[in-house]
Amino acid sequence: MPMARDNNNFISLERAKKPFFIGVDLGGTNIKAGIVDDLGRPLAWLSVPTDVPKGPEDASARMGKAVLQVAEKAGVDISNIARVGLGSPGTMDIPAGKLLKPANLKGWDYFPLRDRVSQHCGLPVTFANDANAAAYGEFWVGSGRDFHSMVLFTLGTGIGSGIIIGELCLDGEHSHGGECGHIIINFSPDARLCGCGQRGHLEAYTSATAVVKRTREALDAGRSSSLTADLNRGGELTPKLVAEHAENGDPLSLDIIMETARYLGVGITNVMHTLDPNGILLGGAMTFGGNETQLGRDFLAEIKAEVKRRAYAILAEKTVIDFATLGGDAGYIGAAGLARLEFLKK
Amino acid sequence: MPMARDNNNFISLERAKKPFFIGVDLGGTNIKAGIVDDLGRPLAWLSVPTDVPKGPEDASARMGKAVLQVAEKAGVDISNIARVGLGSPGTMDIPAGKLLKPANLKGWDYFPLRDRVSQHCGLPVTFANDANAAAYGEFWVGSGRDFHSMVLFTLGTGIGSGIIIGELCLDGEHSHGGECGHIIINFSPDARLCGCGQRGHLEAYTSATAVVKRTREALDAGRSSSLTADLNRGGELTPKLVAEHAENGDPLSLDIIMETARYLGVGITNVMHTLDPNGILLGGAMTFGGNETQLGRDFLAEIKAEVKRRAYAILAEKTVIDFATLGGDAGYIGAAGLARLEFLKK
Numbered sequence: 001m002p003m004a005r006d007n008n009n010f011i012s013l014e015r016a017k018k019p020f021f022i023g024v025d026l027g028g029t030n031i032k033a034g035i036v037d038d039l040g041r042p043l044a045w046l047s048v049p050t051d052v053p054k055g056p057e058d059a060s061a062r063m064g065k066a067v068l069q070v071a072e073k074a075g076v077d078i079s080n081i082a083r084v085g086l087g088s089p090g091t092m093d094i095p096a097g098k099l100l101k102p103a104n105l106k107g108w109d110y111f112p113l114r115d116r117v118s119q120h121c122g123l124p125v126t127f128a129n130d131a132n133a134a135a136y137g138e139f140w141v142g143s144g145r146d147f148h149s150m151v152l153f154t155l156g157t158g159i160g161s162g163i164i165i166g167e168l169c170l171d172g173e174h175s176h177g178g179e180c181g182h183i184i185i186n187f188s189p190d191a192r193l194c195g196c197g198q199r200g201h202l203e204a205y206t207s208a209t210a211v212v213k214r215t216r217e218a219l220d221a222g223r224s225s226s227l228t229a230d231l232n233r234g235g236e237l238t239p240k241l242v243a244e245h246a247e248n249g250d251p252l253s254l255d256i257i258m259e260t261a262r263y264l265g266v267g268i269t270n271v272m273h274t275l276d277p278n279g280i281l282l283g284g285a286m287t288f289g290g291n292e293t294q295l296g297r298d299f300l301a302e303i304k305a306e307v308k309r310r311a312y313a314i315l316a317e318k319t320v321i322d323f324a325t326l327g328g329d330a331g332y333i334g335a336a337g338l339a340r341l342e343f344l345k346k
Numbered sequence: 347m348p349m350a351r352d353n354n355n356f357i358s359l360e361r362a363k364k365p366f367f368i369g370v371d372l373g374g375t376n377i378k379a380g381i382v383d384d385l386g387r388p389l390a391w392l393s394v395p396t397d398v399p400k401g402p403e404d405a406s407a408r409m410g411k412a413v414l415q416v417a418e419k420a421g422v423d424i425s426n427i428a429r430v431g432l433g434s435p436g437t438m439d440i441p442a443g444k445l446l447k448p449a450n451l452k453g454w455d456y457f458p459l460r461d462r463v464s465q466h467c468g469l470p471v472t473f474a475n476d477a478n479a480a481a482y483g484e485f486w487v488g489s490g491r492d493f494h495s496m497v498l499f500t501l502g503t504g505i506g507s508g509i510i511i512g513e514l515c516l517d518g519e520h521s522h523g524g525e526c527g528h529i530i531i532n533f534s535p536d537a538r539l540c541g542c543g544q545r546g547h548l549e550a551y552t553s554a555t556a557v558v559k560r561t562r563e564a565l566d567a568g569r570s571s572s573l574t575a576d577l578n579r580g581g582e583l584t585p586k587l588v589a590e591h592a593e594n595g596d597p598l599s600l601d602i603i604m605e606t607a608r609y610l611g612v613g614i615t616n617v618m619h620t621l622d623p624n625g626i627l628l629g630g631a632m633t634f635g636g637n638e639t640q641l642g643r644d645f646l647a648e649i650k651a652e653v654k655r656r657a658y659a660i661l662a663e664k665t666v667i668d669f670a671t672l673g674g675d676a677g678y679i680g681a682a683g684l685a686r687l688e689f690l691k692k
Contacts, residue, residue, distance in 0.1 A: 091660070100660075149519055163620070168511070172622020173495055174664050183616040184656065185533045187609070198656060263533070270529040274509070274620055276518025310530065310544060314437070314446075318520050 011041040013075050019082035020074075021339045022067050023137075024117070025130060025331030026088045028052065028104035031059070033066035034332035035074045035081075038340070040141035043074035045332060056099070056111035064120020078123070083343045085126045085335030086117055087133030094175040097127045126339040130331055132169050132178055134324075135162025137334025138281050142326040147278035151180065151271050152324060153264070155286030158195055159203040163275065169338060181207070185266045202267035206260050208239045208286055215242055215256050225252035243288050247295050257288065257295065258302045265306025272307070272315045283324030290323040357387040359421050365428035366420075367685045368413050369483075370463070371476060371677030372434045374398065374450035377405070379412040380678035381420045381427075384686070386487035389420035391678060402445070402457035410466020424469070429689045431472045431681030432463055433479030440521040443473045472685040476677055478515050478524055480670075481508025483680025484627050488672040493624035497526065497617050498670060499610070501632035504541055505549040509621065515684055527553070531612045548613035552606050554585045554632055561588055561602050571598035589634050593641050603634065603641065604648045611652025618653070618661045629670030636669040 016037035025032040027050060034045030048066050050059060063086070071078055091100040097114025099105065114127040128136075135144075135152035144150040144164070154160035159181030163170035170177040181203035182196055191200030195209060204210055215237060219225060226245050231237060245253035268280050282290075282300070289296040300323065308316045326333060362383035371378040373396060380391030394412050396405060409432070417424055437446040443460025445451065460473040474482075481498035484490040490498070490510070500506035505527030509516035516523040527549035528542055537546030541555060550556055561583060565571060572591050577583060591599035614626050628636075628646070635642040646669065654662045672679060 091658075165511070165514070165516070168514070170511070170621065173624045174622055174660055176619070176658055176661055177622040179619045179622070179658070182619045182658070183529075184612050185530060187531045187612045188534075196658075266530050266533045270616065271620065273522070273525045273528045274617065275516065276520055276523040276525075278519045312437075312522055312525070312528070312542075314520055315522055 010043050011037060013043060016041065016043055018080055019343075020071075020076050020080050021083055021085065021336035021343070022070060022081055022123075023085045023133070023332035023334065023336030023339065024063050024067065024087065025133065025335060026050065026059075026063070026086065027130070028089065031063055031066060032328070032332050033063070033070045034329065034336065035070050035076060036333055036336045040333055040337055042329065042333065043076065044070055045329070046070050046073060052105055052107070056105070056108040056113060057116065060113065060116035061120050063117045067117075067121040067123065081123055083126060083339040084117070084121060084123045085128060085133065085337070085339030086114060087128045087130040087331050087335040088113060089130050090175065092127070092129065092175050094127055094129065094171050097125075126335070126342045128169065128335055128338045129162070129171065129175065129178070131160035132162035132171065133334035133338060134160070134283065134330035135164050135178070135334065136169050136337050137326050137330035137332075138283070138324045139164040139334075140337040141333060142281070142330060143322055143324055144279055144281055147320075149275065149277040150279045150281060151178070151275065151277055152281045152283060152330075153180065153268075155206065155264075155282060155284040157208050159207050160284070163277075165275070165277070167341060169341075180267065180271055183267060183270055185263065185270070202263065205263040206267070206286075211239045211242060211256060211260055211286070212237050214259070215252070218252055218256065223252050226250040227253060239286055243295060247293070257299060261299050261302035262306040265303045265310060268303065268321065269307055269310040272311050272319055276315060277319065279320035279322065281322055281324040283327070283330060287323055296323070356389050357383060359389060362387065362389055364426055365689075366417070366422050366426050367429055367431065367682035367689070368416060368427055368469075369431045369479070369678035369680065369682030369685065370409050370413065370433065371479065371681060372396065372405075372409065372432065373476070374435065377409055377412060378674070378678050379409070379416045380675065380682065381416050381422060382679055382682045386679055386683055388675065388679065389422065390416055391675070392416050392419060398451055398453070402451070402454040402459060403462065406459060406462035407466050409463045413463075413467040413469065427469055429472060429685040430463070430467060430469045431474060431479065431683070431685030432460060433474045433476040433677050433681040434459060435476050436521065438473075438475060438521050440473055440475065440517050443471075472681070472688045474515065474681055474684045475508070475517065475521065475524070477506035478508035478517065479680035479684060480506070480629065480676035481510050481524070481680065482515050482683050483672050483676035483678075484629070484670045485510040485680075486683040487679060488676060489627055489668055489670055490625055493666075495621065495623040496625045496627060497524070497621065497623055498627045498629060498676075499526065499614075501552065501610075501628060501630040503554050505553050506630070509623075511621070511623070513687060515687075526613065526617055529613060529616055531609065531616070548609065551609040552613070552632075557585045557588060557602060557606055557632070558583050560605070561599070564598055564602065569598050572596040573599060585632055589641060593639070603645060607645050607648035608652040611649045611656060614649065614667065615653055615656040618657050618665055622661060623665065625666035625668065627668055627670040629673070629676060633669055642669070
């Protein structure tokens with residue numbers, strides 16, 4: 001199961017179009033900073049550890065430094081950088097430029113991230129939700145570039161999502177726009193528990209955590225599977241392992257993955273009936289290799305089949321459902337793109 | 347149970363601000379045409395029968411005539427009408443100005459409604475979905491006038507909804523934006539059947555039809571209720587009857603209405619987690635009298651309690667959930683408002 005890909009096909013400085021924008025994608029493990037030109041083409045990127053326990057002031061200094069370093073790496077003078085975009089995990093207050101209580105950045109509560117990073121790099125910073133930034137990246141230069149509106153689902157440990165309508169990145173009025181992983185698809189009181197503590201959410205059925213849990217339950221219920229031998233040898237039950245066994249023909253593993261696809265089809269139908277976008281894109285590690293593997297293609301086909309069963313016929317026919325293409329670059333490219341949007345407005 | 351109210355508090359021609367806009371709200375039974383000033387204040391309205399079986403050409407002629415008549419009624423010269431807005435039930439193709447297969451306008455399939463009405467009144471026409479037009483009316487001059495973004499649910503035979511974000515009326519890319527009555531809240535294969543033919547939709551649990559069906563099932567299951575005597579005397583089981591019995595203290599009737607509120611709370615939570623708007627407004631006959639009755643207030647309180655149980659705490663705290671205020675005028679006022687938006691863009 002290939003992970004999100006990093007792009008190393010850079011445009012040369014000579015061919016790039018000014019001005020330049022730098023995007024920073026802040027994750028729980030790594031910080032990725034990349035520089036793109038006015039058409040969203042990357043010139044360089046670099047990655048540094050987030051080191052959450054060292055705290056947000058220390059990390060802000062490293063993010064500021066990474067911004068300056070990636071400009072230098074690309075050979076771009078800092079005076080040609082129009083603006084920086086910073087995509088961060090939530091919860092957050094986007095207009096205030098502050099974190100609220102980010103689940104994956106323990107101890108960083110209420111930190112004024114936007115302004116601290118700005119001070120450390122000496123450039124104006126646009127603050128964004130990481131999932132929304134990734135969605136904007138796909139919209140700007142990825143597989144959403146022909147869309148007027150789209151939703152990106154990032155399938156991983158959790159289910160992230162971002163909504164773009166025209167040039168509008170849907171932050172929402174309280175910085176909670178596009179939390180489509182947390183729409184309720186099963187209102188029952190005994191519905192599955194989500195990582196957020198609520199029940200019946202799309203994420204509770206389709207995240208990596210959910211796939212492991214559902215597989216474990218099926219094994220505990222006595223379903224036979226080639227997984228059992230691996231686990232008895234001390235192997236860890238992960239979506240990657242389930243995917244490998246599915247690819248090797250294990251019926252249970254394949255059932256689990258196709259069931260995941262059908263749950264996603266329900267969530268995608270809800271988003272289509274609410275927003276009616278041009279396209280729905282799927283990114284993240286839980287796309288099982290995407291278009292590059294048979295399993296990935298079968299997974300997508302099953303999602304589409306469920307949408308066809310569930311959605312208005314005209315929407316099922318006309319709405320594009322496909323894999324995202326920017327992989328691990330979507331976050332920094334999109335953050336840079338949102339910085340560009342703000343730059344153009346000023 | 348009061349029905350949607352009509353406003354007869356008109357602004358005088360002397361106090362009105364030019365230019366004027368006329369909105370037409372096309373329903374399955376009646377056509378309502380009203381004239382408003384540049385601030386959305388009504389000067390006059392009138393209503394004529396839709397007479398669906400006479401066909402769309404005949405109705406287009408009557409809509410064109412109604413536009414001219416309502417201007418005359420208000421004493422406004424036609425040269426001061428900037429544009430007409432037409433809100434129609436779907437399905438439709440908004441950019442093309444055409445109906446597709448509207449369920450409530452049998453025999454009108456694929457009719458070019460916008461251009462035919464325009465020809466009959468001699469004025470440019472903006473075409474809109476009726477639920478979106480009503481949402482825009484509440485956003486412009488109703489209980490949503492302080493919001494930047496909002497969703498209106500119209501609770502009736504079906505569950506209509508419209509989404510407004512800034513000045514954007516979310517038509518969607520295939521004229522199916524804001525069909526929030528058709529989001530799946532129960533993915534189970536034995537979930538309730540919706541009027542649209544699919545299962546598990548919000549509408550399948552909360553529409554007038556669903557309330558009747560759920561009440562009937564409870565009675566058939568042997569629950570005692572003061573409804574039984576009424577029905578034995580030949581009374582018809584309607585949401586109005588259920589509401590009357592709830593107001594008179596019948597526990598079953600009250601349970602049904604409060605359960606409806608909790609289902610709505612699930613759907614509203616989904617919309618909040620997707621769009622994060624400033625407010626959610628509830629209109630239509632199935633608001634049980636709204637703020638004017640104890641039952642209406644209890645209904646709203648139960649919706650809010652379910653949202654508080656289900657939604658992110660910050661959203662449950664900050665998102666306004668309230669009744670709409672324009673009643674039966676929202677449609678024509680909003681259609682006129684959307685015409686004004688298009689007029690201002692040109």
